[in-house]
Amino acid sequence: MQGLGNDFVIIDRRHKHFDVPLHTMSLLCDRRFGVGCDQLVLLDPPDRDGATVRVSFFNPDGSEAGACGNASRCVAALLGEAPVLETRAGLLPSFITPEGEIGVDMGPPALDWQDVPLARPMETLELPLSGSPAACSMGNPHATFFDGMERAERDGAALERDPLFPERANIGCAEIVARDHVRLRVWERGAGLTLACGSGACAAVVNGVRRSLLDRGCRVEMDGGSLRIHWREADNHVLMIGPATHVFEGLWPAVPTEGAKPGA
Numbered sequence: 001m002q003g004l005g006n007d008f009v010i011i012d013r014r015h016k017h018f019d020v021p022l023h024t025m026s027l028l029c030d031r032r033f034g035v036g037c038d039q040l041v042l043l044d045p046p047d048r049d050g051a052t053v054r055v056s057f058f059n060p061d062g063s064e065a066g067a068c069g070n071a072s073r074c075v076a077a078l079l080g081e082a083p084v085l086e087t088r089a090g091l092l093p094s095f096i097t098p099e100g101e102i103g104v105d106m107g108p109p110a111l112d113w114q115d116v117p118l119a120r121p122m123e124t125l126e127l128p129l130s131g132s133p134a135a136c137s138m139g140n141p142h143a144t145f146f147d148g149m150e151r152a153e154r155d156g157a158a159l160e161r162d163p164l165f166p167e168r169a170n171i172g173c174a175e176i177v178a179r180d181h182v183r184l185r186v187w188e189r190g191a192g193l194t195l196a197c198g199s200g201a202c203a204a205v206v207n208g209v210r211r212s213l214l215d216r217g218c219r220v221e222m223d224g225g226s227l228r229i230h231w232r233e234a235d236n237h238v239l240m241i242g243p244a245t246h247v248f249e250g251l252w253p254a255v256p257t258e259g260a261k262p263g264a
């Protein structure tokens with residue numbers, strides 16, 4: 001499935017559990033050897049009351065992401081009937097707008113340095129990096145710059161691994177069009193430049209509001225298309241609304257026995 005061109009292989013293990021080894025994940029994500037995707041998504045039976053499905057997200061480099069906004073909308077669309085997603089970021093309710101778009105309540109952002117996480121406490125909102133980004137977590141770490149989108153491709157790889165980010169970071173680079181409209185390009189942790197990033201769009205609005213650059217309701221326009229983001233004052237939750245598209249589906253091959261060659 002894909003959300004604004006940010007694409008995913010979603011493996012539904014709710015009815016038959018099987019292991020997906022790391023090397024199989026990497027092959028599936030690698031466009032040279034497999035289907036190719038920005039993240040791999042696993043669906044499992046829920047553990048927590050109130051959840052419909054447990055969802056976990058993995059980058060092509062095998063690292064796990066605590067949040068994945070575009071994939072969350074895709075899972076909501078796949079299951080239908082407004083499921084509640086159990087993720088590492090918490091329980092995320094979903095909804096369908098009258099226009100048929102998919103909405104996910106991405107929960108509250110985490111703003112304290114230990115929760116982003118950052119390597120040390122910061123005296124100001126602006127991090128001590130060229131371009132003075134702001135950082136927050138949506139269940140995954142995001143640093144957002146507001147001085148144009150060029151930095152994403154130019155410096156994203158180095159910034160992702162800056163020592164300031166002990167768990168690395170997704171690097172969002174924004175160009176302000178208006179207080180309710182921003183253009184964004186994201187170098188994603190463990191995945192590189194993508195056409196869109198849902199949690200990155202949420203983080204950009206949160207960081208933009210904190211920097212007094214954006215309103216709480218904002219259109220975030222990315223190369224793959226736009227999301228509507230609203231950082232709700234009443235409960236501090238971030239709502240994300242946008243499309244989710246089913247591309248194709250297949251059957252998981254007979255689960256290989258131990259030691260079988262990957263990518264069978």
Ligand SMILES: N[C@H](CCC[C@H](N)C(=O)O)C(=O)O
Pocket residue numbers: 006038039059063064065066067068069070071140141170188189190191194196197198199200
């Ligand atoms: N594409 C995802 C973000 C993946 C984040 C992942 N790269 C990480 O390690 O946090 C989204 O739509 O939110």
